[in-house]
Each structure stands twice: as C-alpha cells, then as structure tokens.
Amino acid sequence: NAGVMQNPRHLVRRRGQEARLRCSPMKGHSHVYWYRQLPEEGLKFMVYLQKENIIDESGMPKERFSAEFPKEGPSILRIQQVVRGDSAAYFCASSLLIGGGETQYFGPGTRLLVL
Amino acid sequence: KNEVEQSPQNLTAQEGEFITINCSYSVGISALHWLQQHPGGGIVSLFMLSSGKKKHGRLIATINIQEKHSSLHITASHPRDSAVYICAVIGKTSYDKVIFGPGTSLSVIP
Numbered sequence: 001n002a003g004v005m006q007n008p009r010h011l012v013r014r015r016g017q018e019a020r021l022r023c024s025p026m027k028g029h030s031h032v033y034w035y036r037q038l039p040e041e042g043l044k045f046m047v048y049l050q051k052e053n054i055i056d057e058s059g060m061p062k063e064r065f066s067a068e069f070p071k072e073g074p075s076i077l078r079i080q081q082v083v084r085g086d087s088a089a090y091f092c093a094s095s096l097l098i099g100g101g102e103t104q105y106f107g108p109g110t111r112l113l114v115l
Numbered sequence: 116k117n118e119v120e121q122s123p124q125n126l127t128a129q130e131g132e133f134i135t136i137n138c139s140y141s142v143g144i145s146a147l148h149w150l151q152q153h154p155g156g157g158i159v160s161l162f163m164l165s166s167g168k169k170k171h172g173r174l175i176a177t178i179n180i181q182e183k184h185s186s187l188h189i190t191a192s193h194p195r196d197s198a199v200y201i202c203a204v205i206g207k208t209s210y211d212k213v214i215f216g217p218g219t220s221l222s223v224i225p
Contacts, residue, residue, distance in 0.1 A: 033212075033213065035215075042216065043158075043201065043215040044215070045213055056212060058212075091157075093213075103160065103163050104148070104160070104213065106157065106158040107157070109157050
C-alpha cells in the first residue's frame, strides 16, 4: 500500500506564473489536508478537503490560492501569480476517517521556489 | 501565546544521552502527534497519543491530558536521531484540524 504521494517534489517558478501541486492520498483515504512550512517557520494548516468538498479553508490565503479534491484523481493545490513569499514546503496528509484523532499520514512534500 | 509550545527550542546532546522534549498545549484535544522532520526531508509520524504512554524502539512518548502536557523521550541517543521534532495536536473540532508546535531542533554529537 503506497503511502501519500506528492508531485512534483521540487518546483521552480518565476514570479507571476502558476504553481500546481498534487497530492495522492493513501488508498482508501478520503480526507486530505494541506499544510505549508515557510522557511525558518513551523507548519501551518491551510485547508481540509473531502472528495469534491472543501470542509475547512480557514488557513488559506484569501487570494491566489485554491484547492480541490475531485471525485477522481489527486488533490490539487493551485497557486496563481506566485510571488517570492510563496516559496515554502507544502505538505499534504491524508486520513481514513475523522473523529477520535484519526492518524494523518504525511506525504514527502513539494518544495516550491519562486525566483 | 501560542496554542502549542515546545521546549527546549534547540538541544545538543552527546551520543548515548537520554533526551526529553516537552510539549504543552492550551486547547482541548482529541489526540497528539509527535513528528520527526530531517533537514530537507519529509515528515514522519512517530506516535499518535490520546492517553498514557507509547513505546517504539528507543522512543517513548507520554501524555497527561489533565495537565495538557506531553513528553518525547529518546534513550541511548544516536547521531541519526538528529532532526526537528514537532508536537502537533488534533483539536476537538469536527474537522480534526492539526495545530503544530514550533519544533525542537535536536543535534546528537558522536
């Protein structure tokens, strides 16, 4: 059973371009979480999704960022018109259920560098 | 005041030493994770606790729900244990949103 997969592992973009980060949850998991780790800072929650639904996006910047988790395929975190401050490691995690502190399994992360 | 705090922030130990990293939190939780992150690497979940104590190899994690405190212990530390250790709590919301501590950077010297 493959773990959580993220791609690309490294992504370089110029200011103003779009970045698309993909996350394939563990098989059978229908809950996906995205987290961001800025340089020299801790991890911060961004968004929680279930299939075809955004459940909690309280950690997402109000502009340029969006996330989806379609019925088929990976979850996508999309950053439009990237700026240097978007350079960070983006991690996704998946879980089977919620409630009762269900374990979240983390992917390896995507390191985004904006030039 | 941060909802999740860790101490110490940085820790240097000699190989073989017993290490303790502490985590305290101020919110109601349903569970607590200890995570390990190597430099430039991904995140590995070491433990998930909701009560008591868990042991895996040289690692031991304890939690006291009443005192809102958890500790991660490493016995017979080794240079390969050098990493950032992150305490993360799963809040008592319907979405189980994770709140991360700032991390403890551990360096074990041979």
